[in-house]
Amino acid sequence: MALSGLQKAGWGLADMGIVVFVVVKQLLxxxxxxxxxxxxxxxxxxxxxxxxxxxMVTDPLVGVLSDKTSSRFGRRAPWMAVGAVVMAAAMVGLFAVPAGLGMVGKIGWVIAFFGLATIGFTMVAIPYGAQAGEMTTDPRERSTMTGWRMGFASLGILIGGALVPGLAGGMGYAMAALAVSPLIVGAIWLSLFATRNAPRVDEAATVNLGGMIRLVLSNRPFMILAALYGVMTLAVAIITAGLPFAATYLIADTGETALSGAAQALTTLSLLFAAFVLGSILSQAVWVILSHRVGKLNALVIGLILYVGMLVWLAANLPSVSVTVMAGLFVLAGMANGSYQQIPWAIYPDLMDRTREASGEAIEGAFSAVWLFGQKLANAFAPAILGLILQAKGWQEATGETVAQSEAALDTLAWSITYLPAGILILSVLGLLILYRPAASA
Known part of the structure; x- marks a missing residue:
């Protein structure tokens, strides 16, 4: 049974709420x-x-439990409904650090609430990813669904990367997070309502945890793509972690360019994220059409090559005193990033079908857990990698003010968010052509 337009769009809506938290944890x-x-x-x-x-430790647990859940609302919806509230509430908590705490107390507070927020995120993200393999087996429908998803995800990027920092400048991070929490929970709950009558697998999986792991690991094309998408995510996560620093120290608004007023009103970081999101939204239909015409893999390779070119171009323009030029570059970068956002998510459900057809087991939750594992690993190590690189060059911490940084530290920041991720994306392209293509064709 073909999905209705409302069901496709409704499924994509949930990612707006999910991505707000993803951007907050990566960026802020x-x-x-x-x-x-x-x-x-x-x-x-x-x-x-x-x-x-x-x-990452919670991923396999939630994936297996959601595969084995049996309820009148299906296997995935209960997890997502509860997880949305946990994720949003804990996100507010992690920024609400009480005044007067010492350094150890501050770190402990952030760790506790950040950890709880990630549990809520896992409760939503893994069942949500599993739904892509259950609602339809039509590759073209999946491309369209993913196009809707990434369109809404782009709005989530705008909220998390532009609205939250903009609000935080006036009311503080905790109140800004509280202000967007209804959007997070509402998007996920409305998605569940819109897709309540969509096709789904209600029967709990019968295979045990060990059997699920063996089935997932035996799907070689899926494992290669999951690993390569983790590599791509490392590049994007390093860029994201470094952008707040770049907006403060590498992009000076002189007040003499076309977007200077907007930069002053929104903050430079918010403006750049808005430009990035605009590019991503504009590109979604392009990547769907290109995927249909040249194939998903070829479209992804084209997008990643364009992404590399944009990063090299960006490096040539840093540091910059023109926020207008930077905004234009970020629109183009967002268009290239749209391929990374959309196409792999449209490919991996097709690969899950191979295992279901061969084994008869519907273990999309286990696949979703492995799929997210590489991305979470990349997102986990990106801040540490960037932090170590900057620390090695003498980067100075602060408590709210802008402090002077050495020329070596600023140069290091510039290549860390341009040339370094560009090199990682080149490795991803080679992996897709040398490793993934032969495996997928076998």
Missing amino acids: VLNFLTAFLGVPVGIAGFVTTAVLIFD
Whole structure:
């Protein structure tokens, strides 16, 4: 049975709420620790990494439990409904650090609430990813669904990367997080309502945990793609972790360019994220059409090559005194990033079908857990990698003010968010052509 337009769009809506938290944890937590709580950047990087490594431990558990859940609402919806509330509430808590705490107390507070927020995130993200393999087996429908998903995800990026920092400048991070919490929970709950009558697998999986692991690991094309998507995510996560620093120290608004007023109203970081999201939204239909015409893999390779080119171009323009030029580059970068956002998520459900057809077991939750594992691993290590690189060059922490940084530290920041991720994306392209293509064709 074909999905209705409302069901496709409704399924995609949930990712708006999910991505708000993803952007907040990637973009703001490291900066919050170093720029507002005074935690040295190396320690802050390891704190963030430690919590995100813990986050990975919960993935297989939630994936297996959701596969084995049996309820009148299906296997996935109960997890997502509860997880949305946990994720949003804990996100507010992690920024609500009480005044008067010492350094150890501040770090402990952030770790506790950040860890709880990631549990809520896992409760939503893994069942949500599993739904993509259950609602339809039509690859073209999946591309369209993923296009809707990434369109809404782009709005989530805008909320998490532009609205939250903009609000935080006036009301503080905790109140900003509280202000967007209804959007997070509402998007996920409305998605569940819109897809309540969509096709789904209600029968709990019968295979045990060991059997699920063996089935997933035996799907070689899926495992290769999951690993390569983790590599791609490492590149994007390093860029994201470094952007708040770049907006403060590498992009100076002189007040003489076309978007200077907007930069002053929104903050430079918010403006750049808005430009990035605009590019991503504009590109979604393009990547769907290109995937249909040249194949998903070829479209992904084209997008990643364009992404590399944009990063090299960006490197040539840093540091910059023109926020207008930077905004234009970020629109183009967002268009290239759209391929990374959309196409792998449309490919991996097709690969799950191979295992279901061969084994008869519907273990999409287990597949979703492994799929997210590589991305979470990348997101966990990216802040630590960036923190260690910057610390090695003498980056100075702060407690809310802008402090002077050495020329070596600023140069290091510039290549860390341009040339380094570009090199990682080149490795991803080679992996897709040399490893994934032969495996997928076998």
